[in-house]
Amino acid sequence: MIRGEFSSNDLKAYLAEGEWEKVIDICQKAIALDPNAINFYPYLAKAYAEQGQLAAAITTYKKTLGTKINQAEVYAELGLLYSRQKNLEQAAWHYEQALSLKSDWGELFYNLGIVYHQLGNWDKAITAYTRSGQINPNYSAAYFNLGVLYEQKGESEKAIASYQQVIKIDPTFIRAYSNLGSVYAKQQEYTKAIATFKAGIRLDPTWATLHNNLGQVYCFNEQPGDALNSFEMAITLDPTMALAHHNLGKLWQQQGNYPQAIKCIERVIELEPHNVLAYSNCGQLQQKMGDLAAVMAQWRKIIEQESDFIDAYCEKRLSCKPEDLLETAKVNCALFLQALKHEEITQAYNYLSLAYAYMGDVLFEFGGISQAQMYYQMALDIKPQEVELYLKLGNIFAKQQRLDAAIATYQIGLTFEPEHPQICFQLGKVLERTQNAEQAINYYEAVLNQQIDRTGQWQNLPNLFTVEENLALLPQKIYHYTQDWARDSQLTDFNYTQVLWDDNHNSTITGTIKGSREAEIIQPKIPGKSSYPECGGVNCVSCTTKLLKHFQPQQIGKNVYQCNLHTTPPVKSRLPFVATIPRGKTWIAPQKNSWIITNAIAVITPDNYLLGDVSRYYPWFLPGCPYQEKTDHRIYELETIPPLEKIKGRVALLSGLAGHVYYHWMFDILPRLELIQRSGIKLEEIDWFIVNSLSKNYQKETLELLNIPTAKIIESDRTSYIQAEELIVPSFPGYMDWIPQGTMKFLRQTFLTQISLSQRNDLKRIYISRERAKNRQLVNESQVNELLTKHGFQTIFLEEMSVLEQVATFANADVIVAPHGSGLTNLVFCSPNTKVVELFSPNYVRTDYLMISQQLNLQHYYLIGRNFDCSSLRNLMYQNPLTEDIWVDITALKLVLQHLAQIPATY
Template sequence: MEAEQWLTAAEYEAAIAQDPTNLTNYWRLGLVLLRSGEIEVAQMVWMGGLAEAQESDFADLISLLKTAADRALTYQNFAETILICDQILDLAGDRAEIHYRMAQALAQQGDYDAAIETWQQAIALQPDFAAAQIELAAIFQKFEDWQAAIDAYTAAVALTPKAELHIELGRCYLQQGQIEGAIAHFQQAAQLQPNWAVPYAEWGYALLQKDCLSEARLQLQKAIALLPTSELIQRLDRALENLQTASAATIEVEAIDLPVAPPIGFHESSATFSDAIEPAALVKLQPPKSIDSSIHFSFRFGESIELPRTFVATIPNGRFWISEDETSCACIAEDDRFLPELSPEFPIFSPGHPDSHPSQHSILKSGGLPPIEKINGSIAILASLQNHLYFHWMFEVLPRWNLLRRSGIDLEKIDYFLIPNQRSFQQETVEKLGIPQSKIIWHDHIQADRLMAPFPGCVAWMNGSTCDFLRSTFLPANPTTGKRIYISRSQAANRRVTNEAEILDLLTRYNFESVTLETLSVSEQAALFASATVVIAPHGSGLTNLVFCALKTTVIELFSPNFVYPCYWFLSNLVGLDYYYLLGEMPIGASVQHWLYPDARIEDISIDPRKLLKLMQIAGVI
């Protein structure tokens, strides 16, 4: 069903007028009308054809629609998939496989409640529908409904006894504290695939939960013998050694009373303190592409997302506080209530997420705040979370200066700028913006007669004007083009590609250049990315520079399967890049992986070169 095989509605109408007996033209005309949003007209066309149709003709219509739904799902046109499936169900009645397709599309749009209900309808129609049970189980597992996941996986494994399903069942039992039930499924997985490391690793991890150290070591050593990655083997060996020397000692932490009480509450919004620079904006989203049959949960935001308005708030006698580790901050008004938009903290949520309500802010539960540094005059807050990280600096700190400039405030009359200025990229960009060194200050809790706080948007959800500002400020006038670059994290402390030598061996065959960004200035990084036609990189701050890429540059982002964050996919949507992603491998299994890397954000990444090669082919890179 290629695009060139399809005519316009007018052409199909002409064909029908010429030969009313060719019912295929009715079916195709109806589908063309359906795709253009003329649902009732499409139905009338089909009904007109069906009035003269034989049973085989009706089957042809349903087959055409099923093929169209499959194609739409494959090409991630989820709204069209749902629309066509609805028509099939109206025409042909309940069909399990159609409910299944519709549920897949609903889930990938992020409409999980509807997806669950639709999968359940498919199972009710066809109780032996193993694929639907597996999809349903995975959704329940994702949202930590462990018993529902166990029920669905149990039904699936009875229909198709696969080792992978026993592993997932075992993990769900572990989450419920049912260790013996978990071990039973890990044992069955080992029987089904005796040369796979994961069942032994999961089995060993479960035994650790029972404090059966010697038995756990035995199973973990079986897993080690089957592992392909030497670095992972070394890491697991060290973890096993630590089991032998682990101390039961506890550390007593003395609470420190801080002198300033936390805020008494929060304002519902910052509107009374602020002047809008830009209104709220709707950003249309293109789904990411990968070798997987479905989109990862982290990218499921539907067809668009609304970004909040940007503004500059002016707060008389206002305060700004930031935690020592820069994971939480707050702008506090004179009435001792904080302003929610200007008080972000980790974890970061998408715009409008219900868990981001200010009533959940940790400052309300804190034991107190550090002493206040009071400043006479005006201060502009050019700080956000994790200011030492390149990503947050470029997308959350520098845009604050741009909003101040656009607000009409006389920058010369601002007495001080609260902005960190220790790192080389901070110093370079501050100098580029022309902020005087004599006006730069830093304190973790500061109050001013007049506090000016710009709001460029939600953390990690930058807007188009931020991208335009960075491009106009740092892009070279005439960048070269044609480079294929791989961004290495070999000098980073975490999230390194463990088999990078193997990956570089593959990429150099296709003229990729490996680059470490730590030695480059911001201007040099901007020029490098502006020259790229293809960028491949593990997830990390280096991909901030995608903002400087030319339109339609191909991007392949590499992730640990346990930490997939959508910020660079969203950035690619904003600046028009062709975005793909690849999930790394977990040769040791999820439970032991979590044991070795308790913080998923710093997990190292193991990439299967065969999968990367396949994705490069899909992306048209080779």
């Protein structure tokens, strides 16, 4: 007994002094003498933990479970140890056990909140922090972390309230001033932000973060002098603060001082050698300075650090032979990336020049004149003696009516090849346009005096100027709304019928326009110049952001969102209609290849007016766009007008923009057949139906299911300019890329009823792969597949299925995971409460399918993938955000699956 008391006293002394070896020795000896000496186990576990022997500490604590030792404290200690091991799931579970035994333990709720925060489970973290604050109202750290979470979730007002509560509890909590000021800055409340940061600086003038943040707000508030002083003060206080160097560099860049900006960003790279964004920014600045060798060095560093992304891109592009210009551009991009990775600099320059040139060709053909100009100029920076590039760049300037620039560019090309026939010919055309007839004749004669055998180059030579005779044949005025033309028309043999489509049309109808709406004069735009530079059409970031807000996405973890679909977005639509137009004409831009799809449709009346609401063209517009009434059209950009095909009988126009894409075929084209029927016209009384194409199996299958004979089909890809004896023009059922309720009902009633019991299957959890698509694939699909397969998901390829098989698959599914793409069109066939997880790239988040989930009562989540931070390389690899591949954060995917209770937590 005396010996035991002596050992106990020694133990307490050693514990107080931190003599952990001696604590371990005493405890081990005591336990060896008496294995039931349970009171020594907590001391032994604590000593192991202090020595960093976490596994031994955990094993020791577990031996006290179910004993007289305070069980809440044991579970709490185990939670802490698992947290130190980064085994966060186990940590959370043990903290929960402790709190089930002691529910008023505020500090432990705080610890639990930290763990859930690290796990990305923000909802549970908020619950834990909130409970901690309720138990201990003066626990400033809990309110601070709540503010951080609300800020991350985008709930600014709650974040502000939390930070203000921190300051109320502890006015010296300096980090709360920093975060509160940052929230004000995000809300563009710059005066409040500046005041908050200054209040923090008064408390601690030596904290560099506050000076840096103040500098950022000065930048936002267009106070560059004050911003400069703040950034320099931050760097003086903390020379290793990379963010301050970065911000100072951006400020110098804004001021046009590129050498100073480069110095700042190079300092960032010294401090953070794995900062991809810094290498990217530095490369962009060096590119502006014309230092291509330095740019290549920065890009090579990025390629090293993003090797998984780059290798996956190269493997895909080099695995098959290119079939068109775009694929050829991507192959050369991949070859460039590989050459630069292996420091084969000469080859890298060559491949980069080719990639730029081919991308310029792609964009020129697509109509992206300004972007093509940029790529040609970058190609010339690498190969300034490449004569063909001067020809192509001169052509762009001529089309933009920048005639002096075109002349100068052509003449530079001729210094390398003085008798280049195509340059001489194009230069003659431009000089003729500028009234320099004598010089033009000289260049034409230079062409005629040559033995020319490059016929292919002549065939591809673009017309520089619109042929006036062509323009004279086209409408000079536009009616924005067909009903206005119907009101004013002097014809007697036309018809205009409005069709009820959505259930809410009675309350939101905007179809009747009061007063007179006259036709407007058409104003064709200059190629390469947008008539509406503030709007990106269906890809407009501003309009998309506004639409997304209607679905109230709540961030439940890092890059994981859950949509609130209880409220219908307040988007008003016009009533659809069907117009029958005698001797009506239509032009539908044919698909030329995988990237030049049907990008315009024009409907022209017999009295030569363009009907705006049925004459769509890319990029068109989204709901809420302020530029819905267009006064130009792509038909005025045609180099030559195709021959007019006159068709006898009644002809229904169904073709739509991108009608070769499953999404647009199902949502924009097929519903127009129902509109025709609802207008009182019987389909069997129609002689011809114009659709984009019958090249896809789903096009043939769906038309057959709708009893439209193939023999009655006219493919607008083959016959693009048509005049019908009677042209039946159904309007589009709704806004582009915004699916109306009536469209969903029509598709469900049409196709769900045709599924037989034999077509139903047992696929309850499905992952839709885009492995066989041309773009927007998953970079790390093998990892995604591995995770999903473990939890009962089956990977499917919709390309292998008939339409009805796809309908059945989606109708039966409980959970659907898929990258954003046309495959999700089939969500329209889902049953209520189906769970949907949509995968996006960070630069292409869309609302296309959220309306379906809202109308059909689906549970819709979306996950935003990892960003590739070098915009210069990303823009070379992908011609636009729509085509970007997706890198899925596996931790985020696990979180959303757990949130859906598909993966129960097990420990």
